[in-house]
Amino acid sequence: MKLQIDDTFVKELPSDPEERNFPRQVAEACYSFVKPTKTKNPQLLHISKDMAKKLGFTEEDTQSQAFLNVVTGNELLPNTTPYAMCYGGHQFGHWAGQLGDGRAINLAEIIKDDKRWQLQLKGSGATPYSRTADGLAVLRSSVREYLCSEAMYHLGVPTTRALSLSLSGEEVLRDVLYNGNPAYEKGAIVARVAPTFLRFGSFEIFAARQDKKSLKTLVDYTIKHFYSEIEQETKAGYIAFFRSVSEKTLNMIIHWQRVGFVHGVMNTDNMSILGLTIDYGPYGWLEGYDKRWTPNTTDAEHKRYQFGKQSNIGLWNLLKLANALYPLIEDADPLEEVLNDYKTQYAGKYLGMMKAKVGLELNDDSDLKLIQQLEDNLRRTETDMTIFFRLLSNVSKGLEVPEKDDVSFLADVKEAFYQPEELKGEALFFWKDWFGLYLNRLHKETDTDEERKLKMDKINPKYVLRNYMAQVAIDALDSGDKSVLNELFSVLKNPYDEQSGNEKWFVKRPEWARTKVGCSMLSCSS
Ligand code: AMP
Ligand code: MG
Secondary structure, eight states, X not given: OOOEEOOHHHHHSOBOSOOSOOOOOXXXXXXXXXXXXXXXXXXXXXXXXXXXXXXXXXXXXXXXXXXXXXXXXSSOOTTOOOEEEOOEEEETTEEEEEOOOSXXXXXXXXXXXXXXXXXXXXXXXXXXXXXXSOSBEEHHHHHHHHHHHHHHHHHTOOBOEEEEEEEEEEEEEEOTTSSXXXXXXXXXXXXXXXXOOOBHHHHHHHXXXXXXXXXXXXXXXXXXXXXXXXXXXXHHHHHHHHHHHHHHHHHHHHHHHHHXXXXXXXXXXXXBTTOOBOOOSSOEEOSBOOTTOOOBGGGTTTOTTOXXXXXXXXXXXXXXXXXXXXXXXXXXXXXXXXXXHHHHHHHHHXXXXXXXXXXXXXXXXXXXXXXXXXXXXXXXXXXXXXXXXXXXXTOOTTOOOXXXXXXXXXXXXXXXXXXXXXXXXXXXXHHHHHHHHHHHHHHHSOOOHHHHHHHHHHHSOSOOOOHHHHHHHHXXXXXXXXXXXXXXXXXXTSTTSOOTTOGGGSSXXXXXXXXXXXXXXXXXXX
């Protein structure tokens, strides 16, 4: 394996002098050296060939024993010193103190085609940041991270990537619903990749500990390597850095809203400093268009991280990052200005994105109302988000909305309704009203039906990783069958394409999945 390795994180940032592996508080350091725990009987389940190539692994490399050994923690890449990163975070609104890579171990930084990638194993054993937990991951959560992060990439959503999914060969004890029923599950390891896995919490930990020196070192490092367009080591540069993180975060959340993704645990330790979707845990995809929905059962009561509030939470998290950066800037006004801009930009960007989803490009005073009315309708009649927007591109400008109680005008989108029999009376009235406004509005646009459809189908995916789909892959893998994993991985590579033969994945969630654990209800247990 000929990889170009350049470990700047360990070369340029302060390390924990303690090299023994036991849980502890680690001060004045960005990371602790720690090696992955060897696994007895590892087995590769899947490789993302695209990612392997991007890192510089050849086809031959990925088929070698050495590759399996590296991605399951049994062999180190030459001349590397693996480490776990130290970070803190606000969890569910409260400062949680030191967290850190409790079950992630960074192997190395790889350079390929002028791009830097940090390669990390998730689930390969305890680190100094594991607290009382085991540092392991189970198959269920690993399949979910593996499939979803690659699916998000192909959807055009900023995200960390995945290189491989493996079984560790060990059994791991988990209490899925936290109700006193622990059971053994298959252990697994995801090798995942990002330019850097630094999070908001990586900066917060130093501010919380009033360690301005380490804070500055880390911010300077981040700007140098990942925000190289920004001036280094000046207050103006630090403000520009915060502005850029804010813009990237907003951009990411708009993409989430576009494809119907709910992260589920937007704690500040799960917010990438590069505005990437990171740490796939109890995430979910909207099926019925319900902005209050969250898949995370741990958050079922307050719904802090519900779909429709993700942008507000993004802002709240940025405020925590602003507080962390404050010691380097010592002026609140420019930071507040960035946060205010986030708010105003969000409203405009959200409207622009939703308009694009329905195929509108020009500006009209009625646009905001049109989108709000659509969202009300989608909620009022349980409507599948993905199917509705995908099918909407088939509607022709020439469609006519009948006067009488006739639902035939909904023919193009009718597959999206969970209870089509509810489309009568008031519900039907609202849909007639909306389609009337929408068709009027379409007449003001210049695109032909064909042109509009082409554009809409590039931003309204046909295939997303519905909550139950991952579960079907997991259940199959549990009994040794990789076929669903392979199939989903390949379908989700081309989410905007019509794929003959794969229509079965373009259907509403089956009723059995409505309340099944793992499909609509997920916990943080992983
Ligand atoms: P998460 O909810 O996955 O973002 O994790 C929150 C924190 O808990 C992070 O510091 C993780 O490293 C840590 N953590 C989660 N699961 C485990 C585990 N099984 N072993 C050790 N640390 C864990
Ligand atoms: Mg996390």
